[in-house]
Amino acid sequence: MNKQAAHKKKIMDEIVANDFAALNGSIIRIMGNVLGPGWQKGSDLMMAFRDKEESELYFSLDYLQQCDAIAVRDAETKEPVEIYDFELEEIQIRLTADGIKLLMVRKKDELIEI
Numbered sequence: 262m263n264k265q266a267a268h269k270k271k272i273m274d275e276i277v278a279n280d281f282a283a284l285n286g287s288i289i290r291i292m293g294n295v296l297g298p299g300w301q302k303g304s305d306l307m308m309a310f311r312d313k314e315e316s317e318l319y320f321s322l323d324y325l326q327q328c329d330a331i332a333v334r335d336a337e338t339k340e341p342v343e344i345y346d347f348e349l350e351e352i353q354i355r356l357t358a359d360g361i362k363l364l365m366v367r368k369k370d371e372l373i374e375i
Contacts, residue, residue, distance in 0.1 A: 277309060278354075282373060285373040287310070288318075288321055289356070291310075292354070296309075300334070302349075303322075303348075304352055304355060306322075324337060325360070325373075330359050330363055330370075331356060333352055334352065334354075335351065363375060
């Protein structure tokens with residue numbers, strides 16, 4: 262790979278990472294400022310991000326769950342679940358204490374742009 266191609270790849274990788282961080286931050290802000298406290302339907306979040314592919318949303322939600330910014334549970338059983346195991350209509354989500362710290366800018370994460 263020549264220098265120009267390597268430079269283009271690096272720039273594209275940075276753009277993808279920046280988009281991911283921005284979406285993660287948007288999810289945190291929507292959950293905290295628009296949907297409000299407590300458990301919310303996963304499908305409500307999808308409505309807020311109609312312009313995004315569902316796969317992008319799942320990727321971000323999975324990251325947020327793995328870093329303990331959000332909690333996810335089955336809407337019917339109320340048992341904790343992994344985001345990828347369910348459809349958004351079947352789950353409820355909420356910010357955790359760490360998610361609230363991120364929202365209030367008391368905690369930082371390089372992949373969550375608040």
